[in-house]
Amino acid sequence: IKPAFQMWPWQYWAEHRPAEVAVALGDANADAVTWNWIEVTANIEKYAQRLVAQGVKRDQLVAVVAPNSIEVLWLLLAIIRVGARYVGLNPKLPLNALTEQLTALNNDYIWCDNSELAAELAGETLSLMPEVTSERLIPVMWQEHRPVSLTLTSGSTGLPKAVVHNAQSHLASARGLLKQMTFTADDSWLLSLPLFHISGLAIVWRWLYRGASIVVVAPELQQQALQWVTHASLVPTQLQRFLNSDYVQQHKLKQVLLGGATIPVSLTTAAQQAGIECWSGYGMTEMASTITAKRANSSAGVGTVLPHRELILRDGEICVRGNVLCLGYYRNKTIFSLLGCDDDDDWFATKDLGEWHDDELFIRGRADNMFISGGENVQPEDIEQVLLQHPAVNQVIVLPMTDQEFGARPVAILTTSETLDNYLMDKLASYMSQHVAPYKRPIRYITLPEKFTQNVKISRADLAQWLATQE
Numbered sequence: 001i002k003p004a005f006q007m008w009p010w011q012y013w014a015e016h017r018p019a020e021v022a023v024a025l026g027d028a029n030a031d032a033v034t035w036n037w038i039e040v041t042a043n044i045e046k047y048a049q050r051l052v053a054q055g056v057k058r059d060q061l062v063a064v065v066a067p068n069s070i071e072v073l074w075l076l077l078a079i080i081r082v083g084a085r086y087v088g089l090n091p092k093l094p095l096n097a098l099t100e101q102l103t104a105l106n107n108d109y110i111w112c113d114n115s116e117l118a119a120e121l122a123g124e125t126l127s128l129m130p131e132v133t134s135e136r137l138i139p140v141m142w143q144e145h146r147p148v149s150l151t152l153t154s155g156s157t158g159l160p161k162a163v164v165h166n167a168q169s170h171l172a173s174a175r176g177l178l179k180q181m182t183f184t185a186d187d188s189w190l191l192s193l194p195l196f197h198i199s200g201l202a203i204v205w206r207w208l209y210r211g212a213s214i215v216v217v218a219p220e221l222q223q224q225a226l227q228w229v230t231h232a233s234l235v236p237t238q239l240q241r242f243l244n245s246d247y248v249q250q251h252k253l254k255q256v257l258l259g260g261a262t263i264p265v266s267l268t269t270a271a272q273q274a275g276i277e278c279w280s281g282y283g284m285t286e287m288a289s290t291i292t293a294k295r296a297n298s299s300a301g302v303g304t305v306l307p308h309r310e311l312i313l314r315d316g317e318i319c320v321r322g323n324v325l326c327l328g329y330y331r332n333k334t335i336f337s338l339l340g341c342d343d344d345d346d347w348f349a350t351k352d353l354g355e356w357h358d359d360e361l362f363i364r365g366r367a368d369n370m371f372i373s374g375g376e377n378v379q380p381e382d383i384e385q386v387l388l389q390h391p392a393v394n395q396v397i398v399l400p401m402t403d404q405e406f407g408a409r410p411v412a413i414l415t416t417s418e419t420l421d422n423y424l425m426d427k428l429a430s431y432m433s434q435h436v437a438p439y440k441r442p443i444r445y446i447t448l449p450e451k452f453t454q455n456v457k458i459s460r461a462d463l464a465q466w467l468a469t470q471e
């Protein structure tokens with residue numbers, strides 16, 4: 001595909017849309033500080049100078065441990081500008097997990113907005129406000145093929161993998177999605193997901209690709225800020241919370257992109273009734289976010305394959321490739337291919353199970369979540385999808401629990417719209433007995449603790465550990 005830009009994207013927009021608002025920082029009074037494309041370009045240069053003054057060089061790795069903020073956005077762009085690589089880490093992780101991840105990354109620099117945490121994390125810390133005595137020429141040109149970001153993604157076991165992308169694949173991702181969704185230069189996309197997750201980074205690249213505006217707010221203003229934008233990316237629980245809030249009464253949202261987990265049809269239907277057009281997507285870090293998408297409708301599928309991606313099923317497993325595929329996984333300062341040993345096979349096997357129905361893809365779950373109960377194969381996501389159709393169920397994860405007789409049996413851990421008392425548990429049990437075979441009926445219903453719903457997605461591994469302490 002032809003390159004999207006011949007120069008830094010912000011520089012391109014500074015030439016073509018110089019005075020248009022590019023970045024807006026919203027506050028609690030719904031006032032916004034804004035930067036146009038000329039100012040954005042100048043700001044990135046300023047932050048890049050500060051990085052250079054502290055020794056940051058091309059191909060080095062800068063780790064950022066912070067929640068979303070305008071500083072993190074400037075930093076991300078400045079890191080790219082100096083030819084270095086950005087990696088974001090979840091600041092809410094416990095210290096030992098952060099230390100473990102940083103050790104594996106072997107990063108050159110770290111930036112952390114919390115000085116106490118910064119002091120505990122080993123490594124050379126960066127300041128965003130150093131004295132810059134003499135401005136230097138930064139001899140790095142825009143090159144689409146230069147690696148720009150590492151994105152951590154957790155599998156079911158072990159340390160998260162660091163997925164390396166160049167600008168080309170991020171932009172191909174944006175370009176393909178925006179062939180389907182309408183996002184014009186006059187629209188605004190809320191930075192509604194973290195910049196340490198692919199869903200947050202993808203917002204930045206759609207904004208850069210289109211020359212539109214991006215809206216940044218403090219995490220506690222996220223719900224309110226959905227009133228101020230035309231576009232947002234949300235995981236299903238974020239949309240559910242917005243629909244339950246008063247803010248939904250007044251909004252100007254044109255389109256909301258959903259993804260990251262099973263998207264209940266009841267949720268998109270309710271959003272539609274509140275005047276929000278939803279898009280259901282299926283994506284993953286390795287593919288720079290969305291792979292398939294559609295305008296939400298009455299089917300629970302995730303639509304068709306977007307441009308610049310390819311997808312096939314092999315024995316039910318989803319395999320993908322295309323311009324959006326990452327360069328590989330980063331370990332020991334080296335990028336390793338994520339493909340198997342067969343050189344002729346350039347498909348990436350995702351471990352997601354899928355089915356085609358009428359040219360639409362349906363996600364059945366992850367192969368590695370499957371367990372065996374009394375000789376029957378149980379795919380937890382099958383059970384989750386049935387439970388999600390019950391009006392009282394908002395969110396549910398099904399996990400195996402060890403059982404003397406059956407080896408393992410399903411347990412449902414859930415959030416509900418009414419109290420999960422014996423009465424509701426009986427109702428759920430009788431609902432399940434009408435809808436699924438006996439071996440698929442959860443033997444217990446447990447309320448999902450708040451702490452698991454704070455992240456982009458619920459970690460099944462963390463939840464299983466917690467469940468083991470609940471006997």
Ligand code: 4YB
Pocket residue numbers: 153198199202233234235257258259260261262263280281282283284285286289290291302350352363365366
């Ligand atoms: C799904 C799934 C689905 C992923 N049904 N399982 O920009 C976007 O596309 C976006 C917008 C809003 C919210 C999230 C996104 C994302 O990027 C999500 C990408 C993501 O979750 N990446 S991940 O690497 O953290 O996890 C990927 C895995 O998540 C997949 O391999 C699937 O197992 C699961 N998943 N979308 C059911 N619609």
